[in-house]
Amino acid sequence: MKVELEADKCVASGQCVVAAMEVFDQDDDGIAVLLAERPGAEHLDSVREAVAVCPAAAIRLVEK
Amino acid sequence: MAHPLAGAVPEAPDAVPEFPMPRAARCPFDPPPELKELQERGPLTKVRLWDGSEPWLVTRYAEQRALLGDPRVSADTDTPGYPTKASPGGGEGKLSFIMMDDPEHARLRRMVTAPFAIKKVEALRPTVQRIADDLIDELLAGPRPVDLVEAFALPIPSLVICELLGVPYADHDFFQDNTKTMVHRDATPEQRGAASREVAGYLSRLLSERLARPQGDLLSGIAGRITAGEIDHRQATEMALLLLIAGHETTANMIALGTLALLRNPGQLALLRDTGDPKLVASAVEELLRYLHITHLGRRRAVTEDIEIGGQVLRAGEGVIMVNEIANRDPAVFPDPDRLDLTRDARRHVAFGFGVHQCLGQPLARMELQVVYGTLYRRIPTLKLACAPEDVRFKHDAFIYGVHELPVSW
Numbered sequence A: 001m002k003v004e005l006e007a008d009k010c011v012a013s014g015q016c017v018v019a020a021m022e023v024f025d026q027d028d029d030g031i032a033v034l035l036a037e038r039p040g041a042e043h044l045d046s047v048r049e050a051v052a053v054c055p056a057a058a059i060r061l062v063e064k
Numbered sequence B: 001m002a003h004p005l006a007g008a009v010p011e012a013p014d015a016v017p018e019f020p021m022p023r024a025a026r027c028p029f030d031p032p033p034e035l036k037e038l039q040e041r042g043p044l045t046k047v048r049l050w051d052g053s054e055p056w057l058v059t060r061y062a063e064q065r066a067l068l069g070d071p072r073v074s075a076d077t078d079t080p081g082y083p084t085k086a087s088p089g090g091g092e093g094k095l096s097f098i099m100m101d102d103p104e105h106a107r108l109r110r111m112v113t114a115p116f117a118i119k120k121v122e123a124l125r126p127t128v129q130r131i132a133d134d135l136i137d138e139l140l141a142g143p144r145p146v147d148l149v150e151a152f153a154l155p156i157p158s159l160v161i162c163e164l165l166g167v168p169y170a171d172h173d174f175f176q177d178n179t180k181t182m183v184h185r186d187a188t189p190e191q192r193g194a195a196s197r198e199v200a201g202y203l204s205r206l207l208s209e210r211l212a213r214p215q216g217d218l219l220s221g222i223a224g225r226i227t228a229g230e231i232d233h234r235q236a237t238e239m240a241l242l243l244l245i246a247g248h249e250t251t252a253n254m255i256a257l258g259t260l261a262l263l264r265n266p267g268q269l270a271l272l273r274d275t276g277d278p279k280l281v282a283s284a285v286e287e288l289l290r291y292l293h294i295t296h297l298g299r300r301r302a303v304t305e306d307i308e309i310g311g312q313v314l315r316a317g318e319g320v321i322m323v324n325e326i327a328n329r330d331p332a333v334f335p336d337p338d339r340l341d342l343t344r345d346a347r348r349h350v351a352f353g354f355g356v357h358q359c360l361g362q363p364l365a366r367m368e369l370q371v372v373y374g375t376l377y378r379r380i381p382t383l384k385l386a387c388a389p390e391d392v393r394f395k396h397d398a399f400i401y402g403v404h405e406l407p408v409s410w
């Protein structure tokens, strides 16, 4: 699985961190950062949830 | 996949319906029946507002999210076509970035995102727990019945935002009294305006103090932006005022209305009262956000370029209203949507809006509500309504839906 994050779109809602704590974090300004670009398959559901709840369409799942 | 409501009601309405519509007297937790009918008819329809204008009303979840995430809609109240909320007697001042578009919106919003990061909000949890416990101690030591709105629901967000902004403890009473007047039903528009100016003046003075002697709080952070030449003092004050106002009545009404909804659904209340599982409490918060939806007048936007959506073309210069409450009851997304079920997965609700304006304070609001719902019913297990259910007065006409007061006993 490969995840892409467009940080310049991020509005610091924190939703991805709540959905997938192991994959996303926030920097000092609350802007999302990727902890793992290729997280393990066990995180697929939570990454999907993060994609769905991100209000700014900043996260993409490019490969399963 | 076809929408489950597709073709349910084929006829189009003859006349353009008035918005907002009244709720059914006996269903204070449900959206107005007419709104549900419109949702069944289709994703978009025209409505008429108090001033005679006829913006689009977006009734379904998918179309609401698409439009709220579309850069061709504007949140600026000055954009032609913006559906104005002001009704007789109500004014609508501009309030910092909530009423601006990108890139200026993003520039200003990013100045204050830091304290709302999940981990920073988590660090505040013990403080919020202490605030809630202290207020409950006072409740338990005081007279019965008591108005839960006045004694608990309003002080919580007020004290929390004081903590976050960095309002000194000694000024809490001044701050609370004035913020109460700003949202109080019996206050005249003049009194509200005066209270709002008092608070703005106070925040402005506090900003000056932080300019001279910065501390670790949010006001110092905002003051730092003045020093850096990124905003002026007036913009900084507006931003502080927005942060104060946006989280105040919203959170308070979620506490009071949520408590009433739970008292009316004792089985669901028991789930919360008897659990020690933070996951269930978190799930309950999402479900109550979905179910109650208190910002019932809708997200409002103006179209700046033609947009094709839901079989319609929205023209530049037209208004759009997205009532998130009705999207949160869309059966395509939430099966059996009118049932309150604290164990369902409600995380995709749009109670905080969607798109770039999605609530900045949501991590804080979630944490406050988790603390409150996870504590109040556990500490007062016999909590009950102290008036007849039909005597509870709902804020049908207010910007934020809720109850005027909630007399409780135990």
Ligand code: HEM
Pocket (backbone or CB within 6 Å): B075, B097, B098, B099, B109, B161, B242, B243, B244, B246, B247, B248, B250, B251, B254, B294, B295, B299, B300, B351, B352, B353, B354, B356, B357, B358, B359, B360, B361, B362, B364, B365
């Ligand atoms: C349960 C409580 C809350 C609810 C239901 C709520 C709901 C909302 C909604 C629906 C919006 C979107 C407005 C729009 O799109 O036009 C919003 C925006 C906002 N909220 Fe909240 N809110 C809550 C609590 C808070 C708290 C606690 C704070 C801060 C302390 C806060 C600060 C803000 C700010 C600053 C915005 C503007 C964001 C922007 O325009 O970029 N809110 N809120």
Ligand code: SF4
Pocket (backbone or CB within 6 Å): A009, A010, A011, A012, A013, A014, A015, A016, A017, A030, A031, A032, A050, A053, A054, A055, A056, A057, A058, A059
């Ligand atoms: S969910 Fe989207 S907007 Fe929110 S912090 Fe994550 S990337 Fe940013």
